[in-house]
Structure formats: C-alpha cells, structure tokens
Amino acid sequence: MKYLEFLYYRYYNSQVRLGNRDVAPFSAMLIIVFTIMLYYFSFFFLTITFIPKEYMVLNTSFIKFFSVVLFFSLIAVFYFLLIHKGKYKQIIKSKEKEYGGKGKRSFVAILFPLIGFLLFNLGWILKMLQNQGRL
Numbered sequence: 001m002k003y004l005e006f007l008y009y010r011y012y013n014s015q016v017r018l019g020n021r022d023v024a025p026f027s028a029m030l031i032i033v034f035t036i037m038l039y040y041f042s043f044f045f046l047t048i049t050f051i052p053k054e055y056m057v058l059n060t061s062f063i064k065f066f067s068v069v070l071f072f073s074l075i076a077v078f079y080f081l082l083i084h085k086g087k088y089k090q091i092i093k094s095k096e097k098e099y100g101g102k103g104k105r106s107f108v109a110i111l112f113p114l115i116g117f118l119l120f121n122l123g124w125i126l127k128m129l130q131n132q133g134r135l
Contacts, residue, residue: 001081007032008082009095010109025088031113033074038116040070045123049130 011031015024044063048056082088099105129135 004032004081005091005095006105007109007112008088008091009099010106012088012092014109025083028088029075029078029082033071033078035113035116036074037067037071038113038120040067042116042119042123045120045127049123049126049135 008028011028012024015021015027020027044067082091126135
C-alpha cells in the first residue's frame with residue numbers, strides 16, 4: 001500500500017504541475033490503472049507466445065471479457081482506496097511531510113509505466129515474429 005500511495009503522490013504532483021489540478025486525483029488513479037493493465041496485457045502476450053495453443057486452458061474470448069471486468073474492477077477498487085471521502089488529501093499531506101516536495105525516488109514513478117510499456121511492446125513484437133515463422 002505504501003508503494004501505491006507513493007506512486008499516487010508522484011502522479012498527482014505531476015498532474016498538478018501540468019495544470020490539471022481539478023482532475024489530478026482521478027488522473028493519477030487512472031495512470032496507475034492503465035499501467036497495471038499494461039502489465040496484465042504484457043503477461044498475456046508473453047504467455048500466448050511461449051505456451052503452445054494445445055496447452056492453453058482459456059480461450060481469447062474469455063480473456064477479453066476478463067480484461068474488461070478487471071479494468072473496471074481496478075477503477076472501482078482504486079477509487080475507494082485512494083479517492084473516496086477525500087483520502088487523496090491525507091495521502092498527499094503524509095507524503096509531502098515524508099518527502100518534503102523533493103524529487104527523491106521519482107525515477108521509480110517513471111520506470112513503473114515505462115517497463116510496462118516496454119514489456120507490452122516486446123510481447124506483441126515476439127508474437128508477430130512467431131506468426132511470421134521467424135521465432
């Protein structure tokens with residue numbers, strides 16, 4: 001939970017610096033949700049690339065349905081964990097006391113979505129190469 005609050009604080013501050021103060025609580029939450037979905041789809045691509053179709057238990061239509069359900073579930077859960085009843089204000093206050101507005105460890109907040117993006121692209125590129133017969 002501490003890591004989640006740290007990410008939320010960093011993304012909230014970046015939204016405020018960009019001039020989106022009015023939507024910063026929701027935007028920071030959505031950045032985390034979209035990044036988690038990137039990791040999920042990366043896992044999916046890498047799984048279907050390296051596990052033969054004969055051993056795949058679930059078909060892709062179930063995975064599509066599960067992806068939509070997971071996305072909206074993450075939004076609901078993170079809304080209640082981070083935003084509901086002004087919890088984001090408490091998180092921002094506690095993290096500002098802890099970090100004092102300094103940029104300590106901000107590279108972690110940058111690497112979290114970047115690694116998800118790289119893994120996602122690696123997954124679809126490997127799948128494309130597999131479909132072309134080069135892998």
